[in-house]
Amino acid sequence: MIANTPPASFEIEPQGEYSLEESASFIDAWHKAPADGPAGGGGHLHLAFLTDSGWEPVGLCLTQAASGTVHADVYGSGETMRIKDQVARILSLDVDGRGWPEVGRRDPVAGRLQNTFPGFRPVNWSNAYEAAAWCILSARIAMRQAQGMKDRMSRELGHEVDIHGHRLWVFPSPERLAALGSFRGLFGRKVEYLNRLGQSALEGRLDTETLRRMPPDESLAALRSLAGIGEFGSQLVRLRALSAWLPCAKRME
Numbered sequence: 705m706i707a708n709t710p711p712a713s714f715e716i717e718p719q720g721e722y723s724l725e726e727s728a729s730f731i732d733a734w735h736k737a738p739a740d741g742p743a744g745g746g747g748h749l750h751l752a753f754l755t756d757s758g759w760e761p762v763g764l765c766l767t768q769a770a771s772g773t774v775h776a777d778v779y780g781s782g783e784t785m786r787i788k789d790q791v792a793r794i795l796s797l798d799v800d801g802r803g804w805p806e807v808g809r810r811d812p813v814a815g816r817l818q819n820t821f822p823g824f825r826p827v828n829w830s831n832a833y834e835a836a837a838w839c840i841l842s843a844r845i846a847m848r849q850a851q852g853m854k855d856r857m858s859r860e861l862g863h864e865v866d867i868h869g870h871r872l873w874v875f876p877s878p879e880r881l882a883a884l885g886s887f888r889g890l891f892g893r894k895v896e897y898l899n900r901l902g903q904s905a906l907e908g909r910l911d912t913e914t915l916r917r918m919p920p921d922e923s924l925a926a927l928r929s930l931a932g933i934g935e936f937g938s939q940l941v942r943l944r945a946l947s948a949w950l951p952c953a954k955r956m957e
């Protein structure tokens with residue numbers, strides 16, 4: 705387990721409207737500690753994932769100031785600046801959203817959505833590896849069953865992180881997936897596909913930022929070349945982990 709040591713930290717200034725609580729609600733992860741009290745005002749979004757650089761388990765405590773700035777405490781090792789980039793990608797904070805309110809003024813459907821979910825931005829999978837594993841795990845079973853199995857795998861084979869007393873489990877690293885012999889609930893060729901997925905990740909074929917920089921057709925072909933990932937899976941990973949945006953969206957430099 706990763707000890708609860710004094711964390712490194714960083715801040716992200718969202719470009720445009722953004723609500724951390726909306727992100728947290730989207731993944732049902734808004735965390736309010738009793739110690740927050742009314743004076744603390746807000747809540748926290750706790751995330752736990754494997755880092756882009758080196759598949760290291762890391763935990764994040766994210767809070768948002770009234771000014772909009774997102775503050776992050778990092779629990780675990782890893783390069784803080786790369787973790788910052790990863791968090792920005794996960795929370796869609798690497799996209800300049802300053803033109804988004806204008807879209808709502810022109811398009812009543814978008815406008816209504818903006819009013820219903822103020823400051824909402826899509827929350828992405830933490831990386832392409834975990835998204836691809838989800839595609840394999842969830843094939844031909846109900847979503848809830850798949851979520852239960854993923855949670856069990858994280859607890860039994862993954863890594864525990866302690867975020868100021870809140871324990872979360874990170875999905876198993878590629879080494880562990882590559883070495884997986886069996887796991888209850890996995891049927892057919894799922895174990896073999898997960899083994900090969902872990903191996904592909906270790907070979908560097910699942911680097912999220914590399915896949916993200918590729919033209920769409922190329923990244924989809926790269927994802928389809930993974931064992932157990934078909935047309936649907938490749939599209940899902942691209943949309944939900946590579947944070948594929950519409951051409952009108954502009955990436956921040």
Ligand SMILES: [Zn+2]
Pocket residue numbers: 735748749750765766867868
């Ligand atoms: Zn926290």
